[in-house]
Amino acid sequence: MSIKNSNLGYPRIGEKREWKKTLESFWKGDLTEQQFEQKMKEIRLSHLQKQLDKGIDLIPIGDFTYYDHILDTAIMFGLLPERFRTQDANSLQTYFNIARGSSEQVAAEMTKWFNTNYHYIVPELGQAEPRLTENRLLHLYLEAKEELGINGKPVIVGPLTLVALSKGENKDQVIQKLIPLYVQVLQELADAGAEWIQIDEPVFVTSNANGALFSKAKEIYGTIRREMENTKLLIQTYFESVEQYEDLVSLPVDGIGLDFVHDSGVSLRKLKTAGFPKDKVLAAGVIDGRNVWKASLQKTVKLVHTILEAVDRDRLILQPSCSLIHVPVTAENEQQLDPLVKDALSFADEKLYELSVLTNFINFETEAEVLKEYDSATDQLSSSKLRNQSAVQDAMNQLDSFSTERAEAGLRRKQQNKRFSLPLLPTTTIGSFPQTKEVRAQRLKWKKGELTEKQYSIYIEEEIRKWIEIQENLELDVLVHGEFERTDMVEFFGEKLSGIAITTFGWVQSYGSRCVRPPVIYGDVLLEEPMTVKETVFAQSLSEKPVKGMLTGPVTILNWSFVRNDLPKSSVLNQLSLCIRKEVEALEQAGIAMIQVDEPALREGLPLKSEKWDKYIKDTVTAFKRSTASVQPDTQIHTHMCYSNFEDIIEAIDALDADVISIETSRSHGELIHSFEKYSYEKGIGLGIYDIHSPRVPAEKELVMNIKRALQVLDPELFWVNPDCGLKTRGVTETIAALKVMVSAAKSCREKASEAATV
Numbered sequence: 001m002s003i004k005n006s007n008l009g010y011p012r013i014g015e016k017r018e019w020k021k022t023l024e025s026f027w028k029g030d031l032t033e034q035q036f037e038q039k040m041k042e043i044r045l046s047h048l049q050k051q052l053d054k055g056i057d058l059i060p061i062g063d064f065t066y067y068d069h070i071l072d073t074a075i076m077f078g079l080l081p082e083r084f085r086t087q088d089a090n091s092l093q094t095y096f097n098i099a100r101g102s103s104e105q106v107a108a109e110m111t112k113w114f115n116t117n118y119h120y121i122v123p124e125l126g127q128a129e130p131r132l133t134e135n136r137l138l139h140l141y142l143e144a145k146e147e148l149g150i151n152g153k154p155v156i157v158g159p160l161t162l163v164a165l166s167k168g169e170n171k172d173q174v175i176q177k178l179i180p181l182y183v184q185v186l187q188e189l190a191d192a193g194a195e196w197i198q199i200d201e202p203v204f205v206t207s208n209a210n211g212a213l214f215s216k217a218k219e220i221y222g223t224i225r226r227e228m229e230n231t232k233l234l235i236q237t238y239f240e241s242v243e244q245y246e247d248l249v250s251l252p253v254d255g256i257g258l259d260f261v262h263d264s265g266v267s268l269r270k271l272k273t274a275g276f277p278k279d280k281v282l283a284a285g286v287i288d289g290r291n292v293w294k295a296s297l298q299k300t301v302k303l304v305h306t307i308l309e310a311v312d313r314d315r316l317i318l319q320p321s322c323s324l325i326h327v328p329v330t331a332e333n334e335q336q337l338d339p340l341v342k343d344a345l346s347f348a349d350e351k352l353y354e355l356s357v358l359t360n361f362i363n364f365e366t367e368a369e370v371l372k373e374y375d376s377a378t379d380q381l382s383s384s385k386l387r388n389q390s391a392v393q394d395a396m397n398q399l400d401s402f403s404t405e406r407a408e409a410g411l412r413r414k415q416q417n418k419r420f421s422l423p424l425l426p427t428t429t430i431g432s433f434p435q436t437k438e439v440r441a442q443r444l445k446w447k448k449g450e451l452t453e454k455q456y457s458i459y460i461e462e463e464i465r466k467w468i469e470i471q472e473n474l475e476l477d478v479l480v481h482g483e484f485e486r487t488d489m490v491e492f493f494g495e496k497l498s499g500i501a502i503t504t505f506g507w508v509q510s511y512g513s514r515c516v517r518p519p520v521i522y523g524d525v526l527l528e529e530p531m532t533v534k535e536t537v538f539a540q541s542l543s544e545k546p547v548k549g550m551l552t553g554p555v556t557i558l559n560w561s562f563v564r565n566d567l568p569k570s571s572v573l574n575q576l577s578l579c580i581r582k583e584v585e586a587l588e589q590a591g592i593a594m595i596q597v598d599e600p601a602l603r604e605g606l607p608l609k610s611e612k613w614d615k616y617i618k619d620t621v622t623a624f625k626r627s628t629a630s631v632q633p634d635t636q637i638h639t640h641m642c643y644s645n646f647e648d649i650i651e652a653i654d655a656l657d658a659d660v661i662s663i664e665t666s667r668s669h670g671e672l673i674h675s676f677e678k679y680s681y682e683k684g685i686g687l688g689i690y691d692i693h694s695p696r697v698p699a700e701k702e703l704v705m706n707i708k709r710a711l712q713v714l715d716p717e718l719f720w721v722n723p724d725c726g727l728k729t730r731g732v733t734e735t736i737a738a739l740k741v742m743v744s745a746a747k748s749c750r751e752k753a754s755e756a757a758t759v
């Protein structure tokens with residue numbers, strides 16, 4: 001019997017973002033529901049066909065979605081948020097209302113999928129009776145079979161993970177009620193002929209996994225297995241190792257999927273020491289699903305041979321380490337990259353190719369030359385000048401000579417208070433203003449050569465001028481230039497720094513139809529000329545009020561890029577910290593007195609295993625401090641983070657030693673505020689007072705309440721008033737209207753706060 005290969009999930013967005021465009025056309029009303037469904041079907045089938053053509057044996061079904069696969073699963077089991085339960089669970093309208101909100105109802109919350117930049121819709125358990133609204137997987141399974149003759153592998157998120165990721169009190173009860181529904185879904189698939197079904201349980205890799213979780217898993221999967229027949233069930237984990245390896249591999253199912261790439265070598269060690277049950281199949285994730293570099297096939301073959309010492313050939317499946325939705329579709333269309341970089345890249349399609357070469361090699365012992373030849377592209381990049389910059393290496397050799405400590409915070413505060421004389425509860429925004437269709441269209445024209453550099457730069461300056469005036473009229477206290485010259489807060493810096501490449505079609509879904517093009521950090525990273533000084537200085541020249549310089553921090557650039565894998569991530573982080581430090585210095589020298597260094601990805605990058613936190617926090621906090629420590633005490637450093645869940649890292653946030661921090665709060669409904677009851681935070685802090693993810697203009701009363709609530713635990717002299725995050729995805733009218741309400745709310749709270757402050 002030969003070894004099979006499998007895929008865990010394929011990018012849904014399409015080679016040229018066809019999926020995104022279809023969705024947005026439908027939302028705009030340019031497609032009827034029928035046209036939309038038809039177009040989506042074409043996209044879905046073409047992705048299956050592609051995987052078939054690449055030689056994949058087990059092709060995932062059900063990974064495709066119209067927005068998010070967790071939302072699909074929640075709806076399939078009737079877990080609609082309470083406020084949507086009167087609507088038809090099977091209508092597209094309901095589906096998109098939950099995902100995006102409607103004029104009457106706020107959308108469901110979304111949050112990050114483990115340690116990735118993918119966002120899923122958080123299921124709300126409420127008081128609902130789970131029920132099967134529709135066996136969505138069965139339809140998709142039958143479609144693949146009938147249209148393409150593919151006997152696919154249905155993929156579904158497992159009950160433990162689904163419930164762990166949901167909001168609600170009654171989790172245990174809901175799980176019990178879900179079990180018969182899972183059995184029904186799976187049995188219908190089995191009856192239709194599904195040979196394997198993949199059940200994702202990534203909750204097993206987190207630090208929340210413990211003995212109790214595994215006893216529950218044993219019970220649940222025992223029930224499922226007992227009540228089912230004629231199919232094989234595979235429990236899939238990814239993104240880390242499973243500490244309770246023995247418990248996992250003894251669960252009563254037919255196959256276990258492990259990540260052999262992002263597990264610090266634990267899976268292989270466990271396999272060697274504890275062995276693998278003879279009656280199960282091991283699905284081994286051996287191709288990295290989280291980066292864009294070609295695998296070393298020679299090394300991977302060795303890895304597979306080591307695995308084969310513990311598992312029989314006919315009980316092994318080879319696969320990527322996780323779903324491929326976290327990488328772009330294909331590197332084939334990249335025409336702008338240096339050939340050395342391009343040849344070393346492997347996106348989803350190339351990874352599937354690697355998998356099939358690998359499987360063939362192991363099954364048929366084909367020529368070893370094939371592997372060597374494949375690996376040579378990586379060797380060529382590694383030894384090239386592109387990757388190795390002596391100036392960077394010299395700086396890294398004297399890293400300790402770059403300070404990481406500023407003057408004492410209290411002293412800085414005194415000097416800054418004197419320099420800025422801001423009112424109590426100063427108002428500001430997070431950086432970006434609406435990236436309108438027109439801004440994007442002008443940029444496209446410039447990129448195509450239809451606008452000269454000069455014309456584009458004049459256009460950007462006019463936008464800045466317009467928005468400085470708007471901010472002055474709103475009477476905001478600290479202004480921003482608006483980030484109009486930036487496609488994205490990470491991509492923009494990737495474009496400017498050397499050692500980093502920007503792809504043309506390397507898009508990855510971030511949430512819903514929104515995509516990002518993560519920069520590719522291929523070599524030593526160096527700042528050759530200032531990146532933001534021109535626009536910032538121009539904006540500052542238009543106002544007497546301080547304009548914040550606006551940078552993305554080293555941790556966020558690292559976490560939202562694809563990073564070279566020949567160096568430890570911490571080294572790349574240190575290189576980035578030196579680039580940002582130089583930029584901070586350039587801004588200060590140009591007279592900019594407040595500089596914001598955004599770190600929204602700091603929390604998301606926190607390792608899934610708590611024993612790895614200390615090192616991560618030490619590395620990231622030091623890098624941030626190195627980026628910002630060289631300025632004068634009276635230069636004010638701001639930072640910004642989104643996505644709540646800060647309780648566990650509040651000390652790290654404090655340790656960043658930023659003079660002012662703004663944090664998203666409104667969607668976490670005050671949970672964050674509680675952490676400040678227990679923790680005394682003594683630097684400037686703005687807890688976002690309104691949600692920017694919705695076009696809704698908040699009422700002044702609401703905002704006054706939010707401010708008051710925050711002032712119950714925070715010193716009014718340290719509190720800033722700002723929205724939750726940047727405003728780039730918002731429209732112009734609603735942005736101005738909402739900011740007007742915000743400034744007015746701040747003013748009305750000022751008097752009271754000033755009384756309180758003088759007592």
Ligand SMILES: Nc1nc2c(c(=O)[nH]1)N[C@@H](CNc1ccc(C(=O)N[C@@H](CCC(=O)N[C@@H](CCC(=O)N[C@@H](CCC(=O)O)C(=O)O)C(=O)O)C(=O)O)cc1)CN2
Pocket residue numbers: 117435437440441443444486487488489490491510511513514515516517560729
């Ligand atoms: N990297 C990153 N991650 C993040 C965030 C973030 O800001 N950046 N924020 C959080 C939420 N995530 C987000 C991710 C993406 C977008 C977003 O707006 N993405 C845009 C793309 C942004 C971009 O690069 N736009 C290009 C335009 C690319 C484009 O589509 N151009 C059109 C032409 C212009 C047009 O008609 O729109 C084309 O080529 O066909 C530009 O501004 O120049 C989108 O999907 O629509 C927003 C939030 C968390 N993660």
Ligand SMILES: [Zn+2]
Pocket residue numbers: 430600640641642664724725726
């Ligand atoms: Zn933000």
